[in-house]
Amino acid sequence: MGSSPNASAVTGAFSYTGAYIARALLERNEQVITLSRRPDPGHPLSARVRFARLQFEDADALAAALKGAHTLYNTYWIRFPRRGVTFSSAVANIRVLLRAAARAEVRRIVHISVSNPAEDSALDYFRHKALAERAVAESGLSFAVVRPTLIFGREDILLHNIAWSLRRFPLWTIPGDGRYRIQPVAAEDVARLALEVAAGDEGLTIDAAGTETLPFEALVRLIARAVGSRARLVHAPPAVARALANLVATTHRDIMLTRQELTGLQQELLVSHHRPRGRVSFTAWVAQHGHQLGARYVSERARNWSTAPR
Numbered sequence: 001m002g003s004s005p006n007a008s009a010v011t012g013a014f015s016y017t018g019a020y021i022a023r024a025l026l027e028r029n030e031q032v033i034t035l036s037r038r039p040d041p042g043h044p045l046s047a048r049v050r051f052a053r054l055q056f057e058d059a060d061a062l063a064a065a066l067k068g069a070h071t072l073y074n075t076y077w078i079r080f081p082r083r084g085v086t087f088s089s090a091v092a093n094i095r096v097l098l099r100a101a102a103r104a105e106v107r108r109i110v111h112i113s114v115s116n117p118a119e120d121s122a123l124d125y126f127r128h129k130a131l132a133e134r135a136v137a138e139s140g141l142s143f144a145v146v147r148p149t150l151i152f153g154r155e156d157i158l159l160h161n162i163a164w165s166l167r168r169f170p171l172w173t174i175p176g177d178g179r180y181r182i183q184p185v186a187a188e189d190v191a192r193l194a195l196e197v198a199a200g201d202e203g204l205t206i207d208a209a210g211t212e213t214l215p216f217e218a219l220v221r222l223i224a225r226a227v228g229s230r231a232r233l234v235h236a237p238p239a240v241a242r243a244l245a246n247l248v249a250t251t252h253r254d255i256m257l258t259r260q261e262l263t264g265l266q267q268e269l270l271v272s273h274h275r276p277r278g279r280v281s282f283t284a285w286v287a288q289h290g291h292q293l294g295a296r297y298v299s300e301r302a303r304n305w306s307t308a309p310r
């Protein structure tokens with residue numbers, strides 16, 4: 001493929017959001033370089049993207065991998081701290097990536113963040129997302145930040161596991177009153193918006209949020225209906241509901257929901273305060289994908305913390 005000026009680099013083209021971005025770029029006949037932790041020969045995009053290793057120890061190798069890319073789409077992040085990798089080290093890794101992009105003369109960075117990040121947030125995830133955004137803004141690169149709410153798509157983890165447990169158990173515990181709202185956005189909408197903001201030159205930050213804002217309980221009921229669940233929904237104190245979800249997840253040596261994620265959900269941090277830019281209806285999507293939603297448990301630990309080949 002060589003170092004073509006027509007290339008875009010994407011972190012995670014074999015993973016979730018990055019795959020949607022890579023696919024959208026390929027549809028435009030762009031050349032795509034992926035930075036991923038390991039190759040994935042079985043991935044449908046594998047033959048169409050150039051692989052380079054996503055690692056932060058060798059800045060020279062990272063800069064070499066980015067050579068020839070005019071734009072870098074960064075999806076890199078960790079969902080929770082583990083094995084000595086903290087949110088703070090994830091921000092430091094993003095700084096390494098940004099410096100490598102600058103050395104490789106990447107023209108623009110499109111950084112995927114999250115809705116409602118804040119440097120004064122009590123939640124580590126949202127606070128460090130704000131610090132990562134600051135690193136992007138201070139990088140000297142032309143930048144755009146896309147802030148998604150909850151991203152839905154066939155490869156999502158959280159909604160799948162809600163569906164999986166709704167299929168499997170006779171009771172399902174809603175944390176708290178379940179009235180806190182959420183505004184999911186389709187992965188293809190996030191990808192479309194990422195490509196749109198890549199086009200400009202100005203420093204830009206936008207939310208990526210879907211057309212529907214619904215109470216969490218309504219979201220669970222939609223999923224239950226779509227997967228034909230007969231589970232009875234009951235309310236429980238948030239800590240109890242989360243403990244139960246994670247007890248179930250331990251059978252897969254996983255964590256279904258972190259305390260911070262649940263708090264963020266209850267604080268409605270996955271709701272945008274701007275006009276929705278998503279197009280895909282969550283309700284229609286769930287109804288359409290009910291047959292496959294939650295057919296199996298999807299483990300965050302197996303997907304994102306295992307070193308085994310894909």
Ligand SMILES: NC(=O)c1ccc[n+]([C@@H]2O[C@H](COP(=O)([O-])OP(=O)(O)OC[C@H]3O[C@@H](n4cnc5c(N)ncnc54)[C@H](OP(=O)(O)O)[C@@H]3O)[C@@H](O)[C@H]2O)c1
Pocket residue numbers: 011012013014015016017018035036037038054074075076077078079112113114115147148149150151152304305
């Ligand atoms: N999923 C959502 O609902 C959601 C909602 C709001 C915001 N976001 C944000 O959107 C971005 C993409 O999220 P995503 O869910 O699509 O993530 P993802 O595809 O699972 O992972 C994104 C990238 O981070 C890397 N990564 C993930 N976990 C890692 C770990 N433990 N150690 C090292 N690298 C790791 C992946 O590496 P590989 O390429 O090697 O897999 C991939 O390049 C993130 O910034 C996330 O915070 C996601």
